Amino acid sequence: MIREFFKERIDRETVDLKWVPCMITMCNLSCGIFALLAIIKKEFQLAPFFVLLAGLFDVLDGRVARSLDVVSDLGKELDSLSDIISFGIAPTILVWNVALLDLGGLGLLLVLLFPIAGALRLARYNISDFEGAYVGVPITVAGSILAFISFFALKYLIPIEIWIVLIILLSYLMISKVKIPKL
Amino acid sequence: MIREFFKERIDRETVDLKWVPCMITMCNLSCGIFALLAIIKKEFQLAPFFVLLAGLFDVLDGRVARSLDVVSDLGKELDSLSDIISFGIAPTILVWNVALLDLGGLGLLLVLLFPIAGALRLARYNISDFEGAYVGVPITVAGSILAFISFFALKYLIPIEIWIVLIILLSYLMISKVKIPKL
Numbered sequence: 001m002i003r004e005f006f007k008e009r010i011d012r013e014t015v016d017l018k019w020v021p022c023m024i025t026m027c028n029l030s031c032g033i034f035a036l037l038a039i040i041k042k043e044f045q046l047a048p049f050f051v052l053l054a055g056l057f058d059v060l061d062g063r064v065a066r067s068l069d070v071v072s073d074l075g076k077e078l079d080s081l082s083d084i085i086s087f088g089i090a091p092t093i094l095v096w097n098v099a100l101l102d103l104g105g106l107g108l109l110l111v112l113l114f115p116i117a118g119a120l121r122l123a124r125y126n127i128s129d130f131e132g133a134y135v136g137v138p139i140t141v142a143g144s145i146l147a148f149i150s151f152f153a154l155k156y157l158i159p160i161e162i163w164i165v166l167i168i169l170l171s172y173l174m175i176s177k178v179k180i181p182k183l
Numbered sequence: 184m185i186r187e188f189f190k191e192r193i194d195r196e197t198v199d200l201k202w203v204p205c206m207i208t209m210c211n212l213s214c215g216i217f218a219l220l221a222i223i224k225k226e227f228q229l230a231p232f233f234v235l236l237a238g239l240f241d242v243l244d245g246r247v248a249r250s251l252d253v254v255s256d257l258g259k260e261l262d263s264l265s266d267i268i269s270f271g272i273a274p275t276i277l278v279w280n281v282a283l284l285d286l287g288g289l290g291l292l293l294v295l296l297f298p299i300a301g302a303l304r305l306a307r308y309n310i311s312d313f314e315g316a317y318v319g320v321p322i323t324v325a326g327s328i329l330a331f332i333s334f335f336a337l338k339y340l341i342p343i344e345i346w347i348v349l350i351i352l353l354s355y356l357m358i359s360k361v362k363i364p365k366l
Contacts (some may be wrong), residue, residue, distance in 0.1 A: 029302060036276060037294070040223055077306035080260070081267045082304070088267055112213050115268075119212060121262035123201060137334075150194050 013102040021065035028057035028089040032086030051147035052084035087143025088118035117171035204248035211240035215269030234330035237269035263305040270326025271301035300354035320356040
């Protein structure tokens with residue numbers, strides 16, 4: 001259905017269809033950047049919204065690419081580059097602002113741990129051909145969980161110990177070999 | 184010489200040498216994150232320092248990987264994921280804070296343009312096998328230029344028109360087909 005929708009509107013002669021999912025991926029990246037700008041402007045309630053919106057685009061780009069039969073290596077690379085920003089950097093820096101500022105050195109370590117684990121997860125995924133199941137929790141899921149909980153942390157106090165355990169656990173789950181079936 | 188240095192100190196049985204350049208790449212990523220934290224703390228003079236330090240690690244990881252003969256696809260992927268943060272996101276958000284805040288919608292467009300062009304450059308580089316020369320200005324160079332000029336913009340007023348032209352020009356040069364010999 002998606003294929004028909006785009007085919008009616010886009011002339012294959014003028015626009016290469018492979019750019020349709022890539023443009024959706026760029027919306028994911030843009031949401032990650034807007035999340036960071038929201039954090040800088042101290043609009044902490046807005047940032048999780050952009051991270052979750054990035055998640056929607058992330059689900060959509062893969063589906064559109066498969067529907068249009070234009071899955072490409074370029075799209076896969078762009079997807080990872082967007083994911084590390086929207087789900088690795090933006091949620092961690094949000095959590096740092098919301099909860100880790102007083103932790104000093106330990107806070108900085110946690111801020112590094114999550115994106116590093118996320119980058120390892122994305123790099124491993126990109127060089128593997130394994131289909132059918134994810135190995136390790138996807139950064140999209142882990143980052144969205146952090147963003148979601150940050151939103152509630154603005155209203156309800158979440159003990160710092162919970163944050164520490166949560167960041168370490170999610171980082172571990174991303175680089176672990178746990179298998180998660182693809183939806 | 185680098186190979187001898189590490190070989191004396193690291194037992195190949197216990198540590199896979201391919202992780203040595205990967206750890207240097209993680210230092211690049213960490214510098215990118217520290218640059219973003221510096222921007223959030225309004226320490227704008229500190230952020231360019233971290234971007235340029237990330238640049239040093241970026242030069243070093245490739246050289247160490249080649250010296251140790253452990254160039255890997257995993258390392259290449261990690262490198263791109265670090266570069267988009269240290270040279271795509273950090274410098275752009277720094278420039279936004281230093282110069283583009285009053286531009287409104289146009290400022291936001293410019294903040295999106297540079298990292299999107301950078302992501303396209305990195306994705307294209309990762310799926311190509313072309314050796315010997317870079318196609319398009321590397322994001323490391325473009326991002327370092329932005330960070331360097333931002334540092335001076337804190338002391339000397341740079342007209343907004345210069346910033347607009349600079350961001351559009353660097354974005355174009357990244358995705359252009361201009362060939363630059365590798366050092």
